[in-house]
Amino acid sequence: NAGVTQTPKFRILKIGQSMTLQCAQDMNHNYMYWYRQDPGMGLKLIYYSVGAGITDKGEVPNGYNVSRSTTEDFPLRLELAAPSQTSVYFCASSYLATFTDTQYFGPGTRLTVL
Amino acid sequence: GQQVMQIPQYQHVQEGEDFTTYCNSSTTLSNIQWYKQRPGGHPVFLIQLVKSGEVKKQKRLTFQFGEAKKNSSLHITATQTTDVGTYFCAGPIKGSGNTGKLIFGQGTTLQVKP
Numbered sequence: 001n002a003g004v005t006q007t008p009k010f011r012i013l014k015i016g017q018s019m020t021l022q023c024a025q026d027m028n029h030n031y032m033y034w035y036r037q038d039p040g041m042g043l044k045l046i047y048y049s050v051g052a053g054i055t056d057k058g059e060v061p062n063g064y065n066v067s068r069s070t071t072e073d074f075p076l077r078l079e080l081a082a083p084s085q086t087s088v089y090f091c092a093s094s095y096l097a098t099f100t101d102t103q104y105f106g107p108g109t110r111l112t113v114l
Numbered sequence: 115g116q117q118v119m120q121i122p123q124y125q126h127v128q129e130g131e132d133f134t135t136y137c138n139s140s141t142t143l144s145n146i147q148w149y150k151q152r153p154g155g156h157p158v159f160l161i162q163l164v165k166s167g168e169v170k171k172q173k174r175l176t177f178q179f180g181e182a183k184k185n186s187s188l189h190i191t192a193t194q195t196t197d198v199g200t201y202f203c204a205g206p207i208k209g210s211g212n213t214g215k216l217i218f219g220q221g222t223t224l225q226v227k228p
Contacts, residue, residue: 033214040220040223043204044218050212096214101214102147102162105156106156107155
C-alpha cells in the first residue's frame with residue numbers, strides 16, 4: 001500500500017492564481033481530512049469528509065473548497081491564492097472515526113504564495 | 115472555544131538527558147493521541163490514551179493521561195538524536211460526533227545535541 005499520497009510536493013503561486021492539491025489513499029478509508037500547518041503552529045483543520053459525496057468545513061475553510069467523488073480521492077482547491085495561504089498542507093485519512101482510530105498523514109504539499 | 119496547549123514550545127537537551135512535554139486541554143477529552151513529526155516530515159501516530167490515569171510505555175517513551183482527562187504528558191528517558199522532531203498531542207473536537215475531527219496542540223519541538 002502506498003498509504004496517503006499528495007501531489008505536488010512543492011508549489012509557488014502568484015497572488016490570485018488558483019490550484020488544486022491532490023490527495024489519494026489506497027487504504028479504503030472512509031474519513032479524510034485536510035490540514036494546514038503554519039511555522040511553529042499545530043495543525044488546523046480546513047475541511048473533512050466522512051465518505052464519498054459528503055464534505056464539511058473545519059476550523060479554517062475560507063479560501064478553500066473540496067470535493068469527494070470517490071473514496072480514494074480528496075482534492076483541495078485554492079481559489080484566488082493569497083499570501084496568507086502560504087503554508088504546508090497535509091491530507092490525512094482514517095478508517096473509522098471512533099475514538100480508537102488514528103489518522104494517517106500524507107507527506108504534505110509546501111505552498112508559497114507570492 | 116476549545117483549546118489544547120502544549121509546553122514548552124521548544125526544548126534543547128544534551129543527548130542522554132531526559133525530556134518531558136505537557137499537554138493541557140480546556141475541556142475533558144474522551145481520549146488523547148500523540149504524534150511525532152520529524153523535521154521536514156509529516157505527523158506520525160505514536161499512541162492513544164483512553165482511560166483516566168492511564169500510563170503507557172514505548173521503550174524510552176512514557177505517556178500519561180491525567181486523572182481528570184484534561185492533561186497528558188510525554189516523557190523521554192535518555193534522549194537520542196533520533197528523538198529530534200516535534201511532538202503533538204491531539205484530542206477529539208467537542209461535539210464533533212463520529213467525524214474523527216481532532217484539535218491539535220501547537221507542538222513541542224525537541225532538539226538533541228550529540
